Amino acid sequence: xxxxxxxxxxxxxxxxxxxxxxxxxxxxxxxxxxxxxxxxxxxxxxxxxxxxxxxxxxxxxxxxxxxxxxxxxxxxxxxxxxxxxxxxxxxxxxxxxxxxxxxxxxxxxxxxxxxxxxxxxxxxxxxxxxxxxxxxxxxxxxxxxxxxxxxxxxxxxxxxxxxxxxxxxxxxxxxxxxxxxxxxxxxxxxxxxxxxxxxxxx
Numbered sequence: 001x002x003x004x005x006x007x008x009x010x011x012x013x014x015x016x017x018x019x020x021x022x023x024x025x026x027x028x029x030x031x032x033x034x035x036x037x038x039x040x041x042x043x044x045x046x047x048x049x050x051x052x053x054x055x056x057x058x059x060x061x062x063x064x065x066x067x068x069x070x071x072x073x074x075x076x077x078x079x080x081x082x083x084x085x086x087x088x089x090x091x092x093x094x095x096x097x098x099x100x101x102x103x104x105x106x107x108x109x110x111x112x113x114x115x116x117x118x119x120x121x122x123x124x125x126x127x128x129x130x131x132x133x134x135x136x137x138x139x140x141x142x143x144x145x146x147x148x149x150x151x152x153x154x155x156x157x158x159x160x161x162x163x164x165x166x167x168x169x170x171x172x173x174x175x176x177x178x179x180x181x182x183x184x185x186x187x188x189x190x191x192x193x194x195x196x197x198x199x200x201x202x
Contacts, residue, residue, distance in 0.1 A: 009106035011165040013091035027065035078112035167200040
């Protein structure tokens with residue numbers, strides 16, 4: 001039976017979250033751009049205080065920075081975004097084996113994650129929707145509990161090794177034999193769900 005290895009992305013394979021920077025990178029710049037950045041930043045703060053949901057925050061980001069972008073232009077910007085991502089040592093040292101089933105399961109957008117990995121690595125991530133050839137809105141939001149739902153939709157109900165930086169991936173941890181908790185360039189193994197909970201003082 002093939003091994004199943006699952007990686008979160010933001011702050012698991014990178015040093016920091018990538019979505020806000022992506023919105024800024026992909027956006028057309030005009031006189032309204034500083035105002036859009038300010039609105040999104042305030043929305044991030046409101047989300048931290050649970051006044052906005054993560055889905056609402058993503059919808060705001062798409063409306064401010066991406067909506068109406070030509071699909072070809074958007075995908076080209078996704079392809080080039082890797083130049084601005086601060087990858088950690090874990091990402092840099094992964095040696096992908098075609099005999100292993102790899103999954104990148106992330107709340108970030110599939111369109112900018114896909115170019116970062118070999119074609120045999122499965123990307124399970126948030127998506128944007130297109131209408132008449134332009135970015136129109138949020139498709140699925142691969143966040144928290146939804147991650148395990150989307151994995152199960154494609155037949156994954158057991159994980160050999162999970163790499164994550166966050167307790168928000170608790171649902172994935174419950175179906176994992178080993179959990180690697182990532183902090184920067186450091187990793188700590190948790191061999192069961194109780195060790196995982198203790199790592200985050202839960």
